[in-house]
Amino acid sequence: MDNNTTNQTGPSFKTEFAVDMTCQSCVDDVTNVLKQIPDVKNFDINLKEQRVIVEGAAAPSKVSRALKQSGRSVIVRGQGVANGAHAGAAVCIFDCFNENPSMLPEVSKQGLARFVQIDNDTCLIDITVQGLKPGKHGIHIHELGDISKGCDSCGDHFNPTEVDHGDIETGHVGDLGNIEVEDNGWGDLVLESKRVKVWDIIGRSMVITTGEDDLGKGKSSQSKWDGASGAGVLCGIVARSAGAFENVKKVCACSGATLWEEARVNERDQKPQEVK
Template sequence: MDTNRTAKLEFAVQMSCGSCVNAVKSVLEKEPGVEAVHVDLAKEQVLVETALTSLQVQSLIESTGRRAVLKGMGGTETDLGAAVAMVSGAGLVQGVVRFLQLSQERCLIDGTIDGLTPGAHGLHVHELGDLTQDCRSCGDHFNPFRKQHGAPQDSERHVGDLGNITAGPDGRASFRLEDSQIKVWDVIGRSLVVDSGEDDLGRGNHLLSKITGNSGERLACGIIARSAGLFQNPKQICACDGVTLWEERDRPIAGKGRKVPDAPTANL
């Protein structure tokens, strides 16, 4: 379900002067949903406590003309773990979904996925982190208690049942959910899958309704991996290929296009 509970987001932001700090603070502090802002010019760091999605906060910061990269997420309580899935699939479908354990009972799920057809798409955690046959080898929905498929708010549901996300006319689905059954420590190493159609939440008449929500083919997927919490990601330059924090945002995680041939190594 959607949530207004706040979380803390740590961004690296390209700043060089006091006016940069003032510009970033000004645009964030006047935005509804932002509870607190702390800017450290020396570290080029912005910490925001907010109920907004990470994409919304990043867009606000970048509206000042400065680039921003999310480096970590945390709750208002003790760090209970965070994870991330880099989702990709057919055509131009790709995105990032982050999991943050706010408490023993509540997990925050923050994501943006592009390249979707407009409308609703089923979102599920699957039992296997196996992409050897693309999304086909991810196994079934994560269902350790052997229940029937349902909606996120149902007691009778798979743990991996996260309902639907909705893509707008531009093909982008940006969402911020809170779930009572997902635990970060249980889903690390498993996979996150986006389906081609709408999940009927177990309420349909199709034979697959109580199994998968009859949400169509597996459109895109990614392995859920442990990620950095607040102040746990000091990386500025990737040691393996010299790609900087700022360059990395516009390039593939690996493979073709990751490093520009003969380009000088950038320094921060």
């Protein structure tokens, strides 16, 4: 176990990561990465459990990218507020209602999105999916909480400001950009939104599409409507939940990871190690 503290300014986030670490050298590398990130107040590294908890004003998405750039597998296990006083939380369990050519064969198709409203201004979002074909897939919050006909009954993108489709800063409130899927069918996305509010999206739906969202930059009329990202692949209803670290429903009680996140870590650990 390794504890470190640095200076911090601004609101304080708390994020728990599963990080691929096998030795003290890995711990040292992760420590050096975290020390280079401004506004990380403190962090705790547990080598045995391959767990890293980071607190501070640094955006969780920035911390996640920095850890991944060190060449390690990184999974978000939970997000919240350092003092535990968030303004609301929600979860969306993705499911596949129909087989689709954008799915990998023989791989379970599922996913999870978690939302924690840090304050009135910032919503933390982390999304994990399994079973999609490699590449980028658009991800959006839709206006209707109706999956009776799968993704086809979710309605249009959530767009209370009535603007054209675009990126997370200027498009529909429900426009979350793209999630990038690896060769093994896994994908994850960590981001912060100043426009998504937990209380506005509970009871609505989320959809992941067959193709990449062009963020409204394409030449077709469809680009200004939905980013020309194609039909929905996975979808689910956004439901109220306890915040990160407060509820183990749908997760492994031992680690706090979702069941498929835990399976991903186990799958990695079970791979034969190269003999040096």
